[in-house]
Amino acid sequence: MVDFIDYEQTEPRQRATAVSSDDVHIKLDDWSVVGQSTVHDYGEDWVTYGRETAVHRALNQRKNEFTNLQPCRVLCVTWNVNGQLPSEDLDTLLSVDDRPADVICVGFQELDLSPETLLLMNDSSKELMWMEKMKAGLPKGVSYKLLKHIRLVGILLVVYVRESMISRVSEVYIGSVSTGIMGMLGNKGGVSIKFNIDMTTISIVNSHLAAHQEMVERRNQDYRDIFTKMRFDNDEANTLKNCDIVVWIGDLNYRVSEDEITGEEIRALAEKWEIGPLLRFDQLREQRNKHLVFEEFVEDTINFMPTYKYNPGTDKFDTSEKCRTPAWCDRILWKSNTVLKCEDYRSHPIHKLSDHKPVSAVLLVQTRVVDVQKKQLVLDEILKDLDRIANDSLPQAALNRTELNFDGVKYLEAQEQPITLQNTGTDLFEFEFIPKLEDRSICAPWLRIEPQKGVVDPGNVMIINFTVYIDNRALKTIGPDRKLDEILVLHLVNGKDYFISVSGYLVQTSFGRKITDLVRIPDPIRRQNLLVDIEQSPDEVKVDEESPVALNIPKELWRIVDYLYQHALFEEELFAVRGSPMDIGAVRDAIDTDGPIQVSSIHSVAESLILFLDSFPDPVIPYEHYPVCLEYCTHFANSKRALRNMDFSHRNVFKYICAFLREILSHSERNRSNAKFLSQVFGDVLLKPQLPEAGNVAKSTSKKRSLFVYQFLTNDYDE
């Protein structure tokens, strides 16, 4: 956005100085550039436009820090030459100033009115002649170089640059827009040359807008068409919009309005040099005051006579039949986001060959010169700032702890500990636990994490629960030292990873031990004082196959069965009703420490028996004998033979359980037990396949397992 100073109300030296409101702060009285905001907030830019754009915009925002302003004098001339040959010398037009301009821009209209030029856009011999004339008229003592020229039928624009500063000029482009009939014919329209001086982008537009008193709206539309449709080098992105300075010259054809004043009155005022009263009716000023055209443009005060229409060769206003009303058709305006001062705005009545007088303006422009070293420093800062923003926008989290200790974990008893994960960043993040290295699962089988992934909003806290639960499957993965040790990787999506260490200690238990081990341990597997067990004797109760077998069956089994024998023989629905988890824990503690069994329900002890039998790593009927036993499940003699081939302790356990079950069945009148049900329950516990079986296979093998046991419940068996 560019603010405008109302030139009617300001001092002449401040006049027409355009101030860009958003980045350049200018003290009008001394031209110095001041003020640079020190807070650079590019974050939003970055999010909206991407990093490259953000860097670009940030550089633009901070350009004062690495650029110096350098004055550049630009002379702009516009002249409708009415198709005439260049019969006059042009030094009276181009070399009138004491200080020769650095850049000279000359725009002609109606340079060539021949029908061939109009239709065929061919070369114009007049163009060459005028170019020659211009060259001859350039200020003496200074060497100029033709930067570029472009012609659209009769509209010619030529830019000369002082040779000594040609190295500061870059990115030279041309463009044109035709606004004639159908937008095709080039008798009306505009041409433009765009170039950079140092860092400042300047476009000069030369246009010839629609003629005639009443065609105001047409002229406005021509301007809009030229402004919006102008493309440089056919590049859609290269427009007049991204220029620092646009200088618009040409025969804009705006007249003096005859709405409130007659043509005769206008002519009379003009002849009396009454410029002020006449200007009040200038169409261009009217239209600009209504913001209908040349919005954002500035024009300096007009204190020259109307430039149209004269009798050629004279300074007399048109006396022909048409008797055109005098008007300021030929104008120079500009818009700028940098400092620009108009030093002079005048007409040149000395030139008489056309029905128009030439108009020119001397504009003092401040171009930006880059200090390369300073720019690099600023760029480094910007890149750093952007990186910092990028780093800040990475997921930021806080964990209340990264180490969890589970001391005294008991078999089949869940222990839970939470960790809180807080989002301390500004954006929501996703988290998930990920497997480490080649692992497929995120954690050991004895650990459960809930939730394993999720989303946390900024400022919010997620509670993640870690549950250690050791069942038979998990037990197999725990080493003989019974240590629980695991590192989890908590990953923030697009961010960092946290390592969470989980450690713990499984309390010694007879559950999950081999039958062949248990029969070698005559003492309780754990002392009653739990703390002592953990802190002072964490070592395994060591047994090996060389140790003497001390017991016929594990003492723990004897204790459970003995308890049931004493308290449950007449109990109905034994092994059909579930016990309570607390009781079951108590039974485990009791048999592991040789303490008294105290339960609220006898069924807890019954279930403990099942769980105990189920926990043996090698089942009561060892895996290697499993297929044979299934095969002989209906052949008692062979079944007995199979049994005889088994390990002594396993065989004893099997015999002991069967004897106990037969004892229960002997009281079936009171406890309503039946052999079928018991062999079904115990068949699946005493016999187990080494590898899981598919559903339909499992169904038939389950039947065989119970049949195998059934034989021993319904027949007396002794070796």
Place this chain on the structure above:
Amino acid sequence: MPNDYDHLFKLLIIGDSGVGKSSILLRFSDNLFSGTYITTIGVDFKIRTIEVEGEKVKLQIWDTAGQERFRTITATYYRGTQGVMVVYDVSNLDTFGNVRRWLQEIEQNCDDVVRILVGNKCDSPDKKVSTEEGKALASQMDIPFFETSAKDNLNIETVFDEITKLVLAMKKNKLAQQNPAITSTGNITVKKGDGGKKKGKCNCG
């Protein structure tokens, strides 16, 4: 829209716990130093874009936990790394002694990678590892060596600049080997038998 960067490199900082890996990264990424010691439990990364030899290089720098118990896990993060900074603490002899082990870690987990040895905390009045010892080890291992101080911001920019240059050179070298046409243009020179390895050089304060 043009690319934000010409190259994207992944760098890794490894070394014993407490040698100042996170501090080096924080100094480089945010130009900050915090006197309080917080052990890194996990891996973290920061990004920074720098210009090296006129090319925009975006660095993604991973800071790893140095504790022994995490060593097997941190090995995962070596994947896709182009440059590794092995850091020791000049005031702690043990951390210097472990440098070889860290270099072995790189050997085991990385294929083509630029290595650089960094003796941090060179501001320390209680220096236990002399600059000469650091230099000697580095030249023995044929890798560049720097002494840095994250606290006093000594050599931090330099060390990242250097490793980035080396990674860039390695990348170009590799490209040239894949496509000999590039070599013939002469803008990238490949020494025969160089194999992409950099000559050990010292550049310490």
